[in-house]
Amino acid sequence: MLRQNNLAIVFLLLSLVYLGSSYQFPDIEYLKSLPEKYDSLLKELACKDLTKRSQLVNCEILMLPDDDTLLTDEDLALEWLEQINAIEVEKSYQGSIAGWNYATNMTDYNQEVKANVSYLKAAWGTIKTKQGRRFDWQNFKNPTLYRIFNLMLRGGKFDDSKQRERYNYVSTEMIDIYGKGQVCRPKGEKYPTREMEPTTKKECLTLEPELEDIIANSRDYDENLWVWKGWRDAVGRKIGELYPDWVELNNVAASNGGYADEGQIWRELYEIPNDGLEEMVDALYEEVKPMYKQLHAFIRRRLAEQYPGRVNRYGPIPAHLLGNMWAQQWNNIYDIAKPYRDVDIIDVTDAMVVQKYNQTHMFRIAERFFVSLGMDPMPENFWKYSMLVKPKDRDVVCHGSAYNFMKDREVRIKMCTEVDMEDLQTIHHEMGHCEYYLQYSDLPVIFRSGANPGFHEAVGDTIALSVVTPNYLHKINLMDTITSSKEATINYQMKIALSKIAFLPFGLMIDKWRWQVFRGNIKPEDYNDKWWEYRLKYQGLVPPIARSSKDFDPGAKYHIPSGTPYIRYFVSYLIQFQFHRALCKEAGFEGPLHECNIYESKEAGNALKEMLSYGTSQPWTDTLEVLTGKRKIDTSAIKEYFEPLMEWLEKENARNNEQIGWGMNKIEDELELLAEKLWEDEYQYNEEREWWY
Structure with missing residues (x-):
């Protein structure tokens, strides 16, 4: 034990030298102390002054041998919640440090610390929930108090510490597999393209940026196939071995909390009656x-x-040809999709390079947009601690994420930023999360969240709808002139649609699949087959090669191993256009919705700030009404935005006698249509219906 402690101390000292003075460590001792220190918090508050009749009654209730008699004193509940909120601020801060450290430095040590912190947080959560359930909160008259208890006490729980430990291990292990995944070419191998020189040594590529760059930019069918299959082989099957255990553990916790399954907990966040x-x-x-x-x-x-x-x-599309590892957005094949090939493309990447943009400058540009609306600049700690560039000397989780540390308005972004237009938009998206964090930072911790999960995702994307306009890009000197021809409009809308419209079925089907997994309607042996059935049904896509039950292609998408609910993105991609239309109205804009740029509009900024400031302190329908005047998600805004493109597409598809749709053949039948060509390319097909070469 002493040797282990000494090694830990040595590691900490080395880490300080290695990562610099800005590196922080979670206070493990504080988290360890919470259960013992506050186990009797409610009783101490209730019994501190027995000269008061109300406190005497409360104290007597808590002294009873059973938990059936509930506390009705709302003043006591408020006093208890004030203490709980202070603890939650510090607990959340320590948890965020541990999560950040691992995501930005994927060592075994940081993985162990993160798992330990998760365990300690859960142990405290059990005590907090137990105390909270002693109140008769469902009969509270104070609506804010009622809402706090309702939000705090919902969700699953582990009654068995070993199950909690196993859950933390499985969750962390899946993320570790994903974050460290690589696709390698052995020494001397020529594949994927026959023109490539054989490697002189083993060459390994990570997801970001190498593999994503290939699949985004290569127009070689076989090279993209190699990347597509390689990533799924590298992470999918390994994650698939753990995923059934993760599902089962989630459902155990959900059952302990009184839910049918974990999916019901996820859906509850949207507060829709009757599930x-x-x-x-x-x-x-x-x-x-x-x-x-x-x-x-x-x-x-x-x-x-x-x-x-x-x-x-006339059928579905092979999933590896759409410029994205998951075919969720198709903007990287704009060069193929461009309606009018002789009209300039709207991509300011070259201009950014010429003007010597770097990653920090890109983040400053995003900050300037929000400040122009009258919103907050990023705090000093943001610039001190954020990871804006992929480190060369350690493994990190490159997937762009914004972090709310819940204390002293500290927010950060982790992103392996590339100097291009796509990442400029992503930066605005992630900084939108940070702006949301700042606007509700004065609320109790339980209310520091989006009105519903889709709101958080929509805010930054709403800003990005202005960022991609020629008007804005011209204002910040990334475009010399503003092109306003019909052809330029169609090209511009196509580029946006390849990100927005193309995404919608993907944003829906991931959680449609997971909800059925949680319900037990999709068994582990059918995970992959059903995954592709859903992708065919909703997206009209098929795998480029045969897949088997041994594969776990869902695991190739970050949000599956991370356990991040995904329907929020579907909701976001609809309400962002609703937000955009409302903000354009506040800005006094008149004209086609797709041309609106709210940059420098304080009126739009004030309306946005008001909506964000509510956090989750009220039902999301109330918050939606604050900005848009409507209490329901309205798809008319996204239809209005893309009206020029949709009119053009309908005429173009009719002119070419295109079949609208793709049929619903089985995956195996669709693969047969690819088989002849694949045979010609010297693939072999084994008895288990798996491709290999």
């Missing part, structure tokens, strides 16, 4: 599905032209 979220999002998707099907038909034809004999003009 009605799934019905709501299904109905919303039906309203926008025609837009996606028109886009799908057009892109399928362009891909068939790009890859002759490789794409079925």
Whole structure:
């Protein structure tokens, strides 16, 4: 034990030298002390002055041998919550430090610390929940008090410490597999393209930026296949071995909390009566599905032209050809999709390079946009602690994320930023999270969240709808002139649609799949088959090679191993246009919605700040009404935004006699349509229906 402690001290000292003085360590001793220190907090508050009749009654209730008699004293509840909030601030801060340290330096030590912190936080959470359940909160008259208890006491719980430990281990292990995943070419191998020189040594590529760069920029069918399959082989199967255990443990905790399964907990966050979220999002998707099907038909034809004999003009699209590792957004194949090829593309990456932009400057540009609306600049600690560039000397989780440390207005962003237009938009998205954090930072911790999870995702993207306008890019000197021809408008809208419209079915199907997994309707042996059934049904996509039950392709997407609910993105991609339209109205903009730029509008900024300041202190429908005047998600805004493009696509698809849709053949049938060409390329097909070469 002494040797282990000495090694830990040595590691800490080395880390301080290695990472600099800005490195922080979570206060493990503080977290360890919480259960013992505050185990009797409620009793101490209730019994501190027995000369008062109310406190005497409260104290007597807590002295009873059972928990059936509930406390009705709302003053006591407020006093208890004040103490709890102070503890939650510090607990959240320590947890954020541990999570940040691991995400930005993926050592075994930091992994162990993160798991230990998660365990200690959960141990405190058990005590807090137990004390909270002693109140008769469902009959409280104070509506704010009622809402705090309602939010605080919902969710699952582990009654068994060993189950909690196992859950923490499995969760951390899956993230570790994903974060450290690599695709390697052995020494001397020529594949994926025959023109490539054989490697002189083993070459390993990480997801960001190497693999993503290849699949975004390569137009070689086989090279993209190598990358697509390689990433899923590197992380999918390993994560798939752990995922059933993770699902089972989540459901155990959910059952302990009185829920049918973990999916019900996720849906509860949206406060739709009678667990009605799934019905709501299904109905919303039906309203926008025609837009996606028109886009799908057009892109399928362009891909068939790009890859002759490789794409079925009337069926689904092979999933590795859309410029994105998960085919969730298609903006990277804009060069293939560009409607008018002789009209300039809206991409200011070259201008950023010429003007010698660096990563910090890109973040300053985003900050300037928010400040122009009258919102807050990033705090000093943001610039001190954020990770804006991928380190060369350690493993990190590159997936862009914003962190709220819940204390002293400390916010950070972790991102392996590249100097290009796409990351400029992503920076605005992540900084939108930070602005949201700052606007509700004075609320109790329990209210420091988005009105619903989709709100948080929508805020930065709403700003990005202004950021991508030629008007704004011209104002910040990244475009010399503003092109306003019909052809330029269609090109511009196509580029946005490849990110926004293309994403909608993906944003829906991930949690549609997971909800069925949590319900037990999809068994572990069927995880991958059902995954591709959903991708075919909603996206019109098929895997480029046969997949088997041994594969776990869902695990190739970060939000699966991280356990991050995904329906928030679907909601976000709809309400951001609703937000945008409302803010444009506040800014006094008149004209087509897609041309609106709210930069420098204090009126729009004030309206946005007011909406953000409520956090989750009231139902999201109330908060939506504050900005938009409506209490429901309205798809008319996204339809209005893309009206020029949709009119053009309908005419273009009709002119080319395109089939709108893709049929619903089984995955195996669709793969047969690819098989002949794959045979010609010297692939072999084994008895387990797996491709290898």
